[in-house]
Amino acid sequence: MEIIGIDVGFGFTKAYNGQNSVIFKSLIGDAAEIQFMSSMGDAAATANLHITLDNKTYFLGSYAERQSSLTEYTLDQEKMVEEFIKILALAAAGTCSQTYGPINVVTGLPVAYLKRDTKRLKEIIQGEHEIIYHHQDAPDEHRKLSIDKVYVIPQPIGSIFNLIFDDNGKICDRDLAASKLGVVDIGFKTTDFSIFDHLQYIERGSSTMDTGVSKCFSVIADKLRQESGINIELYKIFKFMESGVIKIRGKEYNILNLKKRVYAHAASSISSDLNRLWKNDWDIDIIIVSGGGSIPLAEFLIPSIEGNVIPIPTNIDARFNNVQGYCKFGHYKWGKDKTIPSRQAAPAPKEEKEEPSTREEAPSSEETDKARKGLAWLRRQNA
Numbered sequence: 001m002e003i004i005g006i007d008v009g010f011g012f013t014k015a016y017n018g019q020n021s022v023i024f025k026s027l028i029g030d031a032a033e034i035q036f037m038s039s040m041g042d043a044a045a046t047a048n049l050h051i052t053l054d055n056k057t058y059f060l061g062s063y064a065e066r067q068s069s070l071t072e073y074t075l076d077q078e079k080m081v082e083e084f085i086k087i088l089a090l091a092a093a094g095t096c097s098q099t100y101g102p103i104n105v106v107t108g109l110p111v112a113y114l115k116r117d118t119k120r121l122k123e124i125i126q127g128e129h130e131i132i133y134h135h136q137d138a139p140d141e142h143r144k145l146s147i148d149k150v151y152v153i154p155q156p157i158g159s160i161f162n163l164i165f166d167d168n169g170k171i172c173d174r175d176l177a178a179s180k181l182g183v184v185d186i187g188f189k190t191t192d193f194s195i196f197d198h199l200q201y202i203e204r205g206s207s208t209m210d211t212g213v214s215k216c217f218s219v220i221a222d223k224l225r226q227e228s229g230i231n232i233e234l235y236k237i238f239k240f241m242e243s244g245v246i247k248i249r250g251k252e253y254n255i256l257n258l259k260k261r262v263y264a265h266a267a268s269s270i271s272s273d274l275n276r277l278w279k280n281d282w283d284i285d286i287i288i289v290s291g292g293g294s295i296p297l298a299e300f301l302i303p304s305i306e307g308n309v310i311p312i313p314t315n316i317d318a319r320f321n322n323v324q325g326y327c328k329f330g331h332y333k334w335g336k337d338k339t340i341p342s343r344q345a346a347p348a349p350k351e352e353k354e355e356p357s358t359r360e361e362a363p364s365s366e367e368t369d370k371a372r373k374g375l376a377w378l379r380r381q382n383a
Contacts, residue, residue, distance in 0.1 A: 003103075011026060159185060160183060182286070183196070211273065224374075298312050
């Protein structure tokens with residue numbers, strides 16, 4: 001049994017199984033016929049992501065951006081669940097997976113959609129799926145993905161699990177697990193606010209706001225349209241944000257000052273929402289700022305947050321915080337199979353195992369005992 005964390009975001013799709021990680025833009029395109037294939041360029045597994053699923057063929061991610069005549073992305077939650085998640089999640093799972101055996105998946109939803117979409121999300125991903133990966137310089141790869149169990153949690157808690165669990169699903173930071181934590185998870189479309197007290201989810205302080213980096217990109221795209229007459233898709237702006245310079249029809253446009261202004265405005269909106277939502281939760285011990293949008297907004301956001309904010313490490317990709325936490329929680333919940341069968345070998349027979357009732361020794365303090373109860377509560381929510 002293999003455990004994979006999957007995070008299908010409006011900006012990027014991520015997957016992680018404890019050893020392999022994949023990331024690609026949540027972009028779907030028509031599969032054009034490529035008359036000439038070059039072996040030069042990006043050699044990443046997702047660079048030329050070309051799949052067939054349910055008798056339909058797609059280019060995904062950067063491959064769709066480069067090669068497809070028709071590309072689709074969405075900022076609508078309903079459309080994401082109904083039309084995008086199955087394609088993106090299964091493509092990521094098959095790319096990340098190391099086994100021909102059953103796969104258990106932990107994934108997340110924005111706080112505001114957790115109750116509405118959990119059942120649908122499980123039904124979409126669970127079961128047997130046949131997917132074909134079309135490679136440039138190798139035969140087609142036919143995969144049968146067997147998704148056995150799917151566990152859905154609030155997206156921001158993945159960042160907490162990434163901090164408190166080790167790769168085997170053991171609690172490695174008991175002090176953090178026994179604390180009252182606030183999480184600000186900044187994504188492409190939304191920002192999720194959540195509070196966990198001894199790892200119990202606090203509904204009162206948890207909400208989803210439509211204040212992600214896509215709003216910043218929209219302002220920049222609109223300004224560039226006014227100056228150049230060209231409509232630029234939001235997903236194409238990512239690569240220009242670091243340099244602050246974009247070239248359109250040979251003319252350079254400097255967006256550095258505009259970028260700072262829109263980032264500062266977004267950070268102000270997020271901090272205002274946070275202070276309003278958490279006004280009665282003055283006893284939060286630690287605030288965690290996470291998500292792909294946290295890095296560009298950090299310098300504007302963190303000084304405006306009242307409380308003890310954990311600094312954002314600069315040596316990691318914050319886009320993986322949630323999905324790595326999903327995978328670690330999966331090992332806490334289901335245990336870690338030490339003998340994952342290779343994709344090049346025949347699958348080993350499935351061994352029936354009893355699900356462990358707990359993954360931890362009895363903690364030595366009353367506070368960490370409360371944290372264990374919080375985890376036990378979370379484990380029962382998808383039962």
